[in-house]
Amino acid sequence: MKLRPALLAIAIVATLGLSACKREDAATPGASAVPAGETADQFIARVNTEFRKSYSELTSAQWLSSTYINSDTEALAAKANERWLTQLNGWIEQSRRFEGQQMSPGTARAIKLLKLMTAMPAPKDPQKLEELTKLATRMEGMYGAGSYCTGEGDAKTCRDIGQLSEVLATSRDYDAQLDAWQGWHTVSQPMRKDYVRFAELVNEGARDMGFADAGEMWRSGYDMSPAELAAETDRLWDQVKPLYEQLHCYARGKLEATYGSDRGQVAGGMLPAHLMGNLWQQDWGNLWDMMQPYPGAGSLDVNAALRAIAQADLTSERARPGQPGASAAQREVEAERAAALATAKRMTERAQDFYVSLGMPKLPQGYWEKSQFIKPRDRDVVCHASAWDMDMAGDVRTKMCIVPSEEELTTIYHELGHIYYDLAYNKQPPLFQGGAHDGFHEAIGDTIVLSMTPKYLASVGLVGAQQQSDEALINAQMRMALAKVAFLPFGLMIDRWRWGVFDGSIKPDGYNQAWWELKAKYQGVAPASARDETHFDPGAKYHVPGNTPYTRYFLSHVLQFQFYKSLCDAAGHTGPLYECSFYGNQEAGKRYWAMLGKGASQPWQQTMKELTGGEKMDASAVLEYFAPLQSWLKERNAGSNCGWNAAGAAAAAPAPAASAKAG
Ligand code: X8Z
Numbered sequence: 001m002k003l004r005p006a007l008l009a010i011a012i013v014a015t016l017g018l019s020a021c022k023r024e025d026a027a028t029p030g031a032s033a034v035p036a037g038e039t040a041d042q043f044i045a046r047v048n049t050e051f052r053k054s055y056s057e058l059t060s061a062q063w064l065s066s067t068y069i070n071s072d073t074e075a076l077a078a079k080a081n082e083r084w085l086t087q088l089n090g091w092i093e094q095s096r097r098f099e100g101q102q103m104s105p106g107t108a109r110a111i112k113l114l115k116l117m118t119a120m121p122a123p124k125d126p127q128k129l130e131e132l133t134k135l136a137t138r139m140e141g142m143y144g145a146g147s148y149c150t151g152e153g154d155a156k157t158c159r160d161i162g163q164l165s166e167v168l169a170t171s172r173d174y175d176a177q178l179d180a181w182q183g184w185h186t187v188s189q190p191m192r193k194d195y196v197r198f199a200e201l202v203n204e205g206a207r208d209m210g211f212a213d214a215g216e217m218w219r220s221g222y223d224m225s226p227a228e229l230a231a232e233t234d235r236l237w238d239q240v241k242p243l244y245e246q247l248h249c250y251a252r253g254k255l256e257a258t259y260g261s262d263r264g265q266v267a268g269g270m271l272p273a274h275l276m277g278n279l280w281q282q283d284w285g286n287l288w289d290m291m292q293p294y295p296g297a298g299s300l301d302v303n304a305a306l307r308a309i310a311q312a313d314l315t316s317e318r319a320r321p322g323q324p325g326a327s328a329a330q331r332e333v334e335a336e337r338a339a340a341l342a343t344a345k346r347m348t349e350r351a352q353d354f355y356v357s358l359g360m361p362k363l364p365q366g367y368w369e370k371s372q373f374i375k376p377r378d379r380d381v382v383c384h385a386s387a388w389d390m391d392m393a394g395d396v397r398t399k400m401c402i403v404p405s406e407e408e409l410t411t412i413y414h415e416l417g418h419i420y421y422d423l424a425y426n427k428q429p430p431l432f433q434g435g436a437h438d439g440f441h442e443a444i445g446d447t448i449v450l451s452m453t454p455k456y457l458a459s460v461g462l463v464g465a466q467q468q469s470d471e472a473l474i475n476a477q478m479r480m481a482l483a484k485v486a487f488l489p490f491g492l493m494i495d496r497w498r499w500g501v502f503d504g505s506i507k508p509d510g511y512n513q514a515w516w517e518l519k520a521k522y523q524g525v526a527p528a529s530a531r532d533e534t535h536f537d538p539g540a541k542y543h544v545p546g547n548t549p550y551t552r553y554f555l556s557h558v559l560q561f562q563f564y565k566s567l568c569d570a571a572g573h574t575g576p577l578y579e580c581s582f583y584g585n586q587e588a589g590k591r592y593w594a595m596l597g598k599g600a601s602q603p604w605q606q607t608m609k610e611l612t613g614g615e616k617m618d619a620s621a622v623l624e625y626f627a628p629l630q631s632w633l634k635e636r637n638a639g640s641n642c643g644w645n646a647a648g649a650a651a652a653a654p655a656p657a658a659s660a661k662a663g
């Protein structure tokens with residue numbers, strides 16, 4: 001991945017590694033010597049060349065440390081990252097020569113992007129820089145290797161994030177879910193101290209680069225001022241909040257019906273964190289059994305179809321002759337393994353087919369050979385899905401631990417969006433190989449997911465033939481809303497927390513309290529029992545130890561509806577927006593590919609204009625899409641006591657809390 005697109009952990013944005021051939025006589029540590037009389041244009045040309053040359057040292061080290069977690073790969077990844085961040089600091093230092101000088105717009109943009117290239121700004125002090133990369137690699141390793149163990153001696157059993165997530169997805173046993181949720185949140189407790197230091201160090205790095213703090217630096221990558229970006233997120237949230245509040249109200253009613261009014265909500269009408277089908281309550285799709293408005297109206301059970309595919313793969317693997325001399329038990333283990341891989345690849349081919357149907361190329365052969373599709377059985381890996389551009393020249397990979405579920409299927413479509421973006425802008429100079437902004441990168445695959453209408457799913461055999469009815473429409477809308485609408489406040493609150501940590505308004509002794517106040521305020525979610533400062537619940541979400549900015553996902557959840565609407569227009573769709581699938585439409589594909597090819601070469605507003613005709617992010621397409629569901633919810637919720645008292649979070653936690661305003 002280019003750390004930007006992909007979610008690569010440590011140094012997020014374009015992340016390249018520093019080449020080992022760094023010259024000792026460099027004027028600035030970590031960068032090669034400055035040729036006399038170098039112009040700004042020449043400087044950028046040199047950075048692009050050095051960037052390309054050194055890039056794969058970092059990606060290879062990080063790929064290894066994420067797919068083979070141990071102390072050696074961790075040390076190598078930290079070292080590669082240290083070299084890269086040192087090189088980056090060197091370039092940034094060298095770029096200061098050109099401040100205030102006339103230069104071409106392209107060069108000015110490249111210099112700006114250079115300063116925003118990492119989400120992990122590193123202090124100039126080499127010792128602190130080394131400390132930072134070690135901390136970052138260790139935290140991500142802790143997350144990746146995290147497991148929750150119970151019992152003693154022979155009775156000891158440990159469960160990883162996949163197994164714990166499975167409990168929340170499928171069990172409706174209140175206590176089993178609570179145990180799984182709490183269990184996963186023990187993994188992050190030991191990260192607290194590291195995170196405190198991490199925040200100090202990235203702040204120092206950001207200040208060294210001229211930003212007030214790391215949060216301000218994160219907010220600077222949007223071709224507008226950091227303050228304007230923050231205001232944009234508030235504006236967009238205000239647009240969609242009424243829809244979220246209706247969905248929240250409906251969900252709470254269903255939870256109360258299932259678990260009783262005492263257990264189905266927490267203090268003042270908030271949703272219990274462990275009952276939402278997801279460790280972070282960011283996607284409620286796993287509660288389909290409970291939330292489905294009209295059971296049986298239109299069959300949208302993609303999970304069942306995927307399970308059937310997995311079963312068929314297992315049957316055919318079992319039918320193959322096993323290794324000579326292998327026991328029946330060994331043969332069964334191997335068959336299960338081969339079947340899991342076959343199913344995962346089949347799901348990925350299904351996603352690839354959508355992109356190819358738009359006229360995009362097939363994924364390169366190396367993708368199929370080098371990607372991690374399923375969880376290896378012999379080692380710890382970071383299972384959190386990511387997409388990687390290893391060399392800016394076609395070595396692209398995804399890293400997932402795929403299981404046959406609808407959530408995983410849509411994540412594959414999401415990841416391939418990153419990969420196709422990478423492939424499309426590989427022709428750009430390295431500094432422009434990124435999304436128009438990071439929310440664009442996150443929105444590419446999700447725009448395709450919006451095109452996975454019931455009709456599309458039926459056409460590829462993932463659901464049965466669809467009947468048309470009002471009930472089926474509401475079911476289909478609910479299915480999308482549980483993923484897309486439920487996500488919105490979560491997409492916002494994570495960086496509200498980190499911005500506060502970085503600007504000092506959230507202090508280490510109030511990390512957890514502030515986290516739950518934000519969860520209460522934005523999501524209307526609360527833990528069922530107190531979470532005091534012995535916990536570090538933010539660290540239980542990958543992007544915190546992995547240091548991936550999160551506002552990008554909030555923006556993506558708005559942008560993807562804008563992109564979808566434009567591509568539907570390009571495809572000549574005329575009916576209601578939610579009925580559109582641009583699957584197979586070459587005109588839509590051409591428009592999309594053209595946008596992807598622009599990468600980060602121009603302000604995102606221009607890129608957006610070329611695709612959509614407008615230059616602003618805007619949630620009206622979200623509201624247009626969900627209009628039928630929103631009216632249905634309003635009617636359905638009429639008479640219910642909707643909303644929640646976010647101050648209830650204070651009651652649920654023991655520490656004194658400044659009360660947040662009611663959501
Ligand atoms: O992290 C991801 C992707 C990789 S960029 C799997 N997502 C966010 C998350 O899982 O929290 C996609 C949606 C939100």
Ligand code: ZN
Nearest residue numbers: 007414418442
């Ligand atoms: Zn992503």
